[in-house]
Amino acid sequence: MKRLFPLIAALAALVVASPAEAYWEYGHQTVAEIAWANIKPSTRAHILALLRRQKLLGTPECKAGTIDDAAVWADCIKGIKNPDGTRKFDYTSTWHYQDVNVCEPFDLIEACKNGNCVSAQIVRDAKVLADRRAPAADRVRALVFLIHFVGDLHQPLHAGEKGDKGGNDVKADYGVFTASRLNLHSIWDGYLAERAISTGPNLVRRYPAAERARIAAGGVTDWSRESWQVARDVTYATAIGGDPCGATPTRVKLDNEAIERLIPTVRLEVKRGGLRLAKMLDQALG
Numbered sequence: 001m002k003r004l005f006p007l008i009a010a011l012a013a014l015v016v017a018s019p020a021e022a023y024w025e026y027g028h029q030t031v032a033e034i035a036w037a038n039i040k041p042s043t044r045a046h047i048l049a050l051l052r053r054q055k056l057l058g059t060p061e062c063k064a065g066t067i068d069d070a071a072v073w074a075d076c077i078k079g080i081k082n083p084d085g086t087r088k089f090d091y092t093s094t095w096h097y098q099d100v101n102v103c104e105p106f107d108l109i110e111a112c113k114n115g116n117c118v119s120a121q122i123v124r125d126a127k128v129l130a131d132r133r134a135p136a137a138d139r140v141r142a143l144v145f146l147i148h149f150v151g152d153l154h155q156p157l158h159a160g161e162k163g164d165k166g167g168n169d170v171k172a173d174y175g176v177f178t179a180s181r182l183n184l185h186s187i188w189d190g191y192l193a194e195r196a197i198s199t200g201p202n203l204v205r206r207y208p209a210a211e212r213a214r215i216a217a218g219g220v221t222d223w224s225r226e227s228w229q230v231a232r233d234v235t236y237a238t239a240i241g242g243d244p245c246g247a248t249p250t251r252v253k254l255d256n257e258a259i260e261r262l263i264p265t266v267r268l269e270v271k272r273g274g275l276r277l278a279k280m281l282d283q284a285l286g
Helices: 004-015 023-038 041-051 067-079 090-096 118-130 136-153 184-198 209-215 220-240 256-285
Strands: 171-174 251-254
Touching (some): 023 067, 041 067, 041 136, 041 256, 067 090, 067 136, 090 136, 118 220, 136 220, 184 220
């Protein structure tokens, strides 16, 4: 019977969207791999040299010796605890997102006060990474945070929300799956993104220079506004079925037709994240 499981799973994947491996391992690594394929050779050499010094991070529980490991290090450290049971890196929790209301004019000032938001941390990490006089430990830490946070910024519910913790408070169904743990955020973080990234063609490749320049144009504030707009005009509008600022149902449903419509948007966000990360890495290290 065990031999039938792969076949059954493959057939099911053809007819219905199904939860799979959580996005922000697969998603963050895909963003990092796109960047890796599009940076200069000199940038790649600098990154490898910094990652060889991963011990300076002081987190043997969370590896960062490869670009894939570095991409998820910032999530891995969330589980590290102090001897008294408190979370050692709890202070970094607000660095992964920014609560910018999609139903109000775009404004990063309140969301990023005291530097506690993802876009502010991206700017900070890029500056530290580019400073050849900064301590090596600071530069290694800045590198792994930067790789992760640029990915976070391109998950729309990390950039825009409507008073619901980035969709975490919005119960949701994904295709035929109605598990109580599912919410709008987890779907975009995981199941939808996994479906989109695994839909061909492969996103990890060397892109033409003109396309890289077009997608990577602008800066962190521009990218924040764009991702916020995707949250409003695509994520919430699709979930609610119209006005993104209308009343949110007790439970929203993304049927297979809606999921198929969303795949191109999710793929574009991942590609944007990868090419913009490549730009930032080249600027800091190339």
